[in-house]
Each structure stands twice: as structure tokens, then as C-alpha cells.
Amino acid sequence: MPFDDDRFRIAAARLEDYRDCLTFLNERGQDLLRSGDLEYRDALFQARLMDRTRTRISIIRERETRQMVAVALLMVSYDWRKGVGSVEYVLVDTDFRGCGLGRVVMEDLLAQAREVRPRLAVIRLVSEPWHEAARSLYQKLGFTLVDGSDRHFELRLHH
Numbered sequence: 001m002p003f004d005d006d007r008f009r010i011a012a013a014r015l016e017d018y019r020d021c022l023t024f025l026n027e028r029g030q031d032l033l034r035s036g037d038l039e040y041r042d043a044l045f046q047a048r049l050m051d052r053t054r055t056r057i058s059i060i061r062e063r064e065t066r067q068m069v070a071v072a073l074l075m076v077s078y079d080w081r082k083g084v085g086s087v088e089y090v091l092v093d094t095d096f097r098g099c100g101l102g103r104v105v106m107e108d109l110l111a112q113a114r115e116v117r118p119r120l121a122v123i124r125l126v127s128e129p130w131h132e133a134a135r136s137l138y139q140k141l142g143f144t145l146v147d148g149s150d151r152h153f154e155l156r157l158h159h
């Protein structure tokens with residue numbers, strides 16, 4: 001389904017969005033947070049989230065209500081000078097699924113990933129076999145299963 005630009009606004013997270021992001025993930029993403037809720041008072045975690053050299057976040061809000069409806073988050077690291085992006089959370093509010101928001105929030109995150117310097121060579125993510133919607137989405141975006149794994153996906157950006 002095409003993205004309804006009149007109804008929704010997509011953007012990279014700004015300072016005022018971080019708290020809402022954590023609340024959204026904690027309240028709506030229970031099946032993603034198997035090690036417990038994200039911690040608001042963890043200063044190191046917050047500093048990492050807000051550091052654009054280490055984290056990129058795409059969010060979608062409903063324009064009229066300002067309600068957050070989708071989030072995708074990428075952690076950036078450099079492993080022996082090879083840039084690696086890890087998609088950590090992808091979540092669309094249950095009331096808003098199937099309207100193209102998941103695809104758009106991931107496409108925006110990948111566009112942000114391509115801008116990271118030094119460049120990222122690869123984007124990785126883990127998606128459990130029962131997350132069928134997510135796996136279908138990732139495969140449509142070009143991610144492929146890593147040889148020998150049923151849950152580790154990769155997308156090569158540069159060699």
C-alpha cells in the first residue's frame with residue numbers, strides 16, 4: 001500500500017523525539033524487548049542513542065495527533081575499519097500495520113545508513129523465523145539470509 005504523506009510524517013529522530021521513542025518501544029514492542037524495558041535513566045545508553053555517529057533513528061508520526069506510529073533504529077560500529085550497521089529495532093504500532101509504514105521507515109533508515117561516513121560496508125539484523133511480516137519486508141529490501149543461519153540477515157552496501 002502506498003505511504004500516505006498527507007497523514008504521516010517521516011523524519012530522522014531529533015532531540016525531542018528520544019523519550020517518545022523509548023516509550024513507544026517499551027509500550028508497543030514487548031515481543032522485541034526480551035531482555036526487559038529500555039531504561040530511561042541509563043545515561044550511557046541515552047548518550048549513545050543521541051550520537052549521530054553511532055546511532056541513526058527513523059520515526060513516523062501521525063501528523064494530526066503527533067502520535068509516534070513507527071520506529072527503526074540502526075547502531076553503527078567499525079570492526080577493523082569495516083563499517084557495520086546493525087538494525088536493532090523495527091516496530092510499527094499494531095493499529096497502523098499493513099499501510100506501508102514498515103517499508104517506508106526501513107527505506108528511510110537505509111537511506112540514512114548510506115550517508116554514514118566512514119562508509120558502512122554492510123547492514124546486519126537478526127529476525128526470528130516467526131517474524132514473518134518483518135522477514136518478508138527485509139527480503140524485499142534486498143537483505144539475504146547469511147549462509148547457515150535461519151535468522152541472520154545481511155545487506156551489502158559497499159565492498
Ligand SMILES: CC(C)(COP(=O)(O)OP(=O)(O)OC[C@H]1O[C@@H](n2cnc3c(N)ncnc32)[C@H](O)[C@@H]1OP(=O)(O)O)[C@@H](O)C(=O)NCCC(=O)NCCS
Nearest residue numbers: 090091092097098099100101102103127131133134136137
Ligand atoms: C514488520 C513490521 C515492521 C512491518 O510493518 P508494516 O507497516 O505492517 O509493513 P508494510 O505495510 O510496510 O509492509 C511491508 C512489507 O512487509 C510484508 N508484510 C507486511 N505485513 C505482512 C504480513 N502480515 N504477512 C506477511 N508479510 C507482511 C510484505 O512483504 C509487505 O510488502 P509490500 O510492501 O510489497 O506490500 C510490523 O509488522 C511490526 O512492527 N511487527 C512487529 C515487530 C517486528 O517483528 N519487528 C521486526 C523484528 S526483527
